[in-house]
């Protein structure tokens with residue numbers, strides 16, 4: 001046992017000696033240059049990590065009132081829907097790990113359920129500058145009567161200065177797909193694109209006088225498509241009531257990384 005240890009020590013000493021000789025052979029200028037590069041890369045990687053940490057973890061749930069935001073909020077937090085327990089006038093918000101996730105390596109999400117009442121929409125504008133992502137909830141069941149209002153709301157979001165500048169990704173979440181009469185996400189996407197196309201035409205006509213919308217949407221001279229937005233817009237289906245929220249969770253995780 002002792003002998004082994006001795007051998008090991010001798011070996012280590014030998015290596016140390018060889019290493020020393022090797023270093024002494026290198027011209028000092030090269031040695032300093034190498035150390036400098038090493039130092040710089042270390043600083044570089046540490047600053048990247050620091051930069052990442054400060055990234056926002058705020059995800060907004062927006063959409064018309066009645067689309068199912070509050071149910072979705074509780075479903076993501078607790079895995080249950082708290083059946084119609086709350087009619088929120090104030091934003092519901094919380095910071096938590098999505099309930100399906102097994103703690104440890106996951107970063108908590110700051111989820112804000114912003115009420116859809118039009119007079120409370122200024123609340124949304126408060127949250128938009130620090131949002132990492134937006135989930136725009138649409139009622140796929142009662143879609144047609146709400147299509148115009150929902151499209152207007154989404155239009156306002158997509159032309160918001162923070163959304164455009166920070167290229168905040170938006171998930172168009174077609175909710176209530178547990179019912180067979182719910183419209184498909186493809187149908188909803190197309191209808192909303194059509195509606196936004198109409199809005200775009202009418203709003204650009206009045207924009208000389210009204211500067212409420214900060215940015216124009218889509219590509220001029222082309223029929224509007226979500227693919228033309230500077231930020232990424234994706235479509236998904238969900239049911240807050242039955243807890244089918246996999247696509248929403250996937251979206252959140254894509255933009256709130258540990």
Ligand SMILES: Nc1nc2c(ncn2[C@@H]2O[C@H](COP(=O)(O)OP(=O)(O)O)[C@@H](O)[C@H]2O)c(=O)[nH]1
Pocket residue numbers: 063064065066067068069070071072084086087116175176177178179238239240241242
């Ligand atoms: N069938 C069905 N109904 C839902 C679903 N999500 C919400 N609802 C119902 O829609 C209504 C409005 O939901 P709520 O979460 O309060 O909407 P909010 O105004 O957007 O917060 C409630 O009566 C819910 O029970 C769903 O996934 N499927």
Ligand SMILES: [Mg+2]
Pocket residue numbers: 069070071086087088113115
């Ligand atoms: Mg609500």
